[in-house]
Amino acid sequence: MNLGFHKLNKRKAVRFAAAAFLIFAVLALAAWIAAPYCVADPMITLRRITPTHTYLDRNGVPVFYETTHDYEWRFPVELKDIAPEAVSIMLSAEDYAFYEHGGVDYQAILRALWQDVKNAKIISGASTITMQLAGFALVDHRPSLVRKFKQAAMARRLEQFYTKDEILAEYLNRIPCGGKVYGIEAAARFYFGLHASQLNRAEAALLCGIPQMPNKYKPNAHPEAAKKRQKIVLDLLAHHGLITADEARTIYESEPLRYRDFTQPADFEFKAAPDETIHAVRRARAEKERTGWSHTQGEPVLCSIDADFQRDVQAILKRRRDTLPGVHDAAAVVLDNASGEALVFLGTLDFNEQDDGQYNAANAVRSAGSTLKPFLYAEAIEGGLITADTRVLDAPLRYGTYAPGNFDGAFRGTVKASYALSYSLNTPAIRLAATLGEPRMIELADKLHILASRRPGNGFGLSMALGSAGHTLLSLTNAYRTLANDGMFRPVYYRHDPERPLPPGERVFSAGTAQTVMRMLTSLPLTGFEGTAAWKTGTSNNLRDAWCFACTETLTVGVWFGNKDGASSESLVGGTAAAPAAGEILSLAASKYDLTPFKSAWPKEDALEPVTVCAKTGLSASPDCEKTESSVKPAGIPLSVCKSCGDAASAETAFRILSPTPTVYVAEKDEGVRLDLATNEGAYWFVDGVYLGENPAPRIFAPGLHRVEAVRASDSAADAVEFTVVRKK
Numbered sequence: 001m002n003l004g005f006h007k008l009n010k011r012k013a014v015r016f017a018a019a020a021f022l023i024f025a026v027l028a029l030a031a032w033i034a035a036p037y038c039v040a041d042p043m044i045t046l047r048r049i050t051p052t053h054t055y056l057d058r059n060g061v062p063v064f065y066e067t068t069h070d071y072e073w074r075f076p077v078e079l080k081d082i083a084p085e086a087v088s089i090m091l092s093a094e095d096y097a098f099y100e101h102g103g104v105d106y107q108a109i110l111r112a113l114w115q116d117v118k119n120a121k122i123i124s125g126a127s128t129i130t131m132q133l134a135g136f137a138l139v140d141h142r143p144s145l146v147r148k149f150k151q152a153a154m155a156r157r158l159e160q161f162y163t164k165d166e167i168l169a170e171y172l173n174r175i176p177c178g179g180k181v182y183g184i185e186a187a188a189r190f191y192f193g194l195h196a197s198q199l200n201r202a203e204a205a206l207l208c209g210i211p212q213m214p215n216k217y218k219p220n221a222h223p224e225a226a227k228k229r230q231k232i233v234l235d236l237l238a239h240h241g242l243i244t245a246d247e248a249r250t251i252y253e254s255e256p257l258r259y260r261d262f263t264q265p266a267d268f269e270f271k272a273a274p275d276e277t278i279h280a281v282r283r284a285r286a287e288k289e290r291t292g293w294s295h296t297q298g299e300p301v302l303c304s305i306d307a308d309f310q311r312d313v314q315a316i317l318k319r320r321r322d323t324l325p326g327v328h329d330a331a332a333v334v335l336d337n338a339s340g341e342a343l344v345f346l347g348t349l350d351f352n353e354q355d356d357g358q359y360n361a362a363n364a365v366r367s368a369g370s371t372l373k374p375f376l377y378a379e380a381i382e383g384g385l386i387t388a389d390t391r392v393l394d395a396p397l398r399y400g401t402y403a404p405g406n407f408d409g410a411f412r413g414t415v416k417a418s419y420a421l422s423y424s425l426n427t428p429a430i431r432l433a434a435t436l437g438e439p440r441m442i443e444l445a446d447k448l449h450i451l452a453s454r455r456p457g458n459g460f461g462l463s464m465a466l467g468s469a470g471h472t473l474l475s476l477t478n479a480y481r482t483l484a485n486d487g488m489f490r491p492v493y494y495r496h497d498p499e500r501p502l503p504p505g506e507r508v509f510s511a512g513t514a515q516t517v518m519r520m521l522t523s524l525p526l527t528g529f530e531g532t533a534a535w536k537t538g539t540s541n542n543l544r545d546a547w548c549f550a551c552t553e554t555l556t557v558g559v560w561f562g563n564k565d566g567a568s569s570e571s572l573v574g575g576t577a578a579a580p581a582a583g584e585i586l587s588l589a590a591s592k593y594d595l596t597p598f599k600s601a602w603p604k605e606d607a608l609e610p611v612t613v614c615a616k617t618g619l620s621a622s623p624d625c626e627k628t629e630s631s632v633k634p635a636g637i638p639l640s641v642c643k644s645c646g647d648a649a650s651a652e653t654a655f656r657i658l659s660p661t662p663t664v665y666v667a668e669k670d671e672g673v674r675l676d677l678a679t680n681e682g683a684y685w686f687v688d689g690v691y692l693g694e695n696p697a698p699r700i701f702a703p704g705l706h707r708v709e710a711v712r713a714s715d716s717a718a719d720a721v722e723f724t725v726v727r728k729k
């Protein structure tokens with residue numbers, strides 16, 4: 001009875017145990033199946049770790065290598081860019097059944113367990129490549145059974161979501177290869193100075209041995225250990241039948257390991273610290289980001305700069321700077337007119353200089369001096385107010401408390417607009433600015449994108465015409481490029497992209513206006529450049545900034561000399577400090593690029609058309625004008641008609657010179673004839689182009705032809721008289 005009861009109980013217990021085991025097995029199986037869906041995708045973690053970013057110049061020359069945030073070197077490559085031998089060696093050494101298993105190699109686990117049991121210690125982890133890759137994403141690196149299980153689950157998840165080749169490529173790009181070197185490409189470059197695609201079998205076998213214990217096997221520190229490890233890998237290949245034992249021996253004994261010279265830094269280490277190109281690099285990077293580029297991508301960023309050219313420009317600026325007492329800094333921008341790509345973007349001469357070496361002077365807001373004048377003239381030409389031959393007045397003027405003079409302190413009376421612009425006369429420019437008015441000047445500055453900031457309330461005043469509003473070298477260079485590009489504004493680019501379509505652009509001036517101004521700016525030769533350039537210098541108030549901008553048909557150069565702290569120096573004069581540097585840069589550019597000079601590109605006749613102008617005013621001739629001459633003006637823009645000649649002008653109220661008169665004076669004495677200078681109202685006087693001031697005393701005129709000019713102080717109305725003095729026979 002008791003026995004029967006026991007039997008019954010025992011049977012029950014067995015059944016219960018079997019059921020429990022079955023439930024456990026089903027649950028375990030369910031857990032195993034569900035596991036991949038319960039762990040995070042390790043690839044997301046892995047791809048968040050940024051690679052080393054390579055920045056190349058427009059010719060493919062490396063300019064900067066930016067390490068990962070933890071200063072690691074990692075250059076991701078695609079599987080096709082790794083030598084096939086290296087790939088198959090890695091597979092044989094690490095995971096022979098890689099293409100067969102689903103992330104976990106059960107056979108290998110059993111084999112490993114058997115070995116572990118047989119040897120009574122853990123020898124093999126039986127980790128597949130997929131599991132190792134998953135392991136790279138785990139923070140906890142201590143080996144444990146839980147970690148192993150998690151790793152296996154993650155590996156299975158990887159296998160479900162990614163192709164074998166994706167997993168393999170990711171793995172090869174992440175293996176630790178000693179020190180801060182990660183991935184096969186970084187390792188090939190660091191140890192051999194080669195690309196992963198160039199590795200031979202010996203080198204590949206050696207590299208494949210490193211990840212096991214990277215710091216023990218890195219060949220620059222432990223060449224013998226690395227070599228021993230290489231032999232183990234080669235034997236494994238022979239064991240798997242990938243090569244014969246003889247081949248393994250031949251590779252080990254005679255295939256060369258082409259180590260680079262370890263006493264020198266690796267190629268990427270040369271450009272690991274930022275230098276003067278960094279400002280261009282940063283802009284290229286920002287531009288790349290705007291195109292949707294992600295930091296986790298390994299592809300190089302192609303910068304617009306020409307690193308060689310920029311280095312030469314830097315040398316020119318340094319050499320010139322050293323000849324200028326009290327001047328420490330300079331900057332230069334060179335733009336390709338057509339594409340808008342910055343070939344040179346140099347904001348500092350020495351990036352590592354302690355105080356302000358990192359400061360980008362090419363983007364600093366400075367006073368622009370006379371460099372805005374061409375745009376004022378352009379605006380006046382665009383409005384039909386003047387053209388290149390129109391006479392403008394260089395005489396004292398005063399607007400409230402503002403009374404600008406010229407750089408040399410002299411006044412020249414009535415001169416042609418092209419002369420006034422070439423010689424950078426201030427008072428004609430201010431008169432133009434007053435005529436245009438401040439709102440129109442601000443609108444113009446906006447269209448050219450040169451206004452660095454807005455000032456609330458009264459605005460900038462007329463001194464804005466002399467650059468007081470504040471502008472950057474970069475924006476001004478692009479404004480000059482706008483003139484060189486027939487008046488069309490387009491943005492500057494810092495990435496080299498020959499495929500980039502030309503943006504439509506914003507029209508600031510008509511082509512005829514832009515060409516007229518460019519022609520006006522070519523009338524003087526640019527020191528240091530043999531071709532024809534349209535150029536303009538500028539010197540800011542109190543001698544703080546020296547500028548020069550120079551355009552050819554294809555390139556625009558902008559140069560600035562000054563001090564980043566704003567200190568002034570007597571040598572900061574645009575014409576002597578900046579212009580020769582701009583000339584030298586253009587000469588250098590001519591040896592590198594196709595620098596079509598303006599001369600051969602002109603005249604673009606369809607943009608300009610002939611016009612008959614009054615010989616006295618240079619405005620469109622009216623029937624009353626006595627003498628006329630031929631000139632050109634932008635096509636389609638009517639030029640203001642001369643109103644100074646004829647009946648209206650001779651009326652009693654008109655301002656005119658009363659003495660001298662247009663006649664022939666006979667001199668009684670040898671030295672000449674004494675004449676009064678008189679008008680019907682108070683005036684500024686000019687005799688033979690020399691300013692005499694207000695109400696000058698009677699004056700002796702020597703025999704010869706003379707020209708006397710008077711300008712009414714109140715409204716700048718002018719009259720001129722020509723006369724001849726002859727000796728008495």
Ligand SMILES: [Zn+2]
Nearest residue numbers: 614625642645
């Ligand atoms: Zn006239």
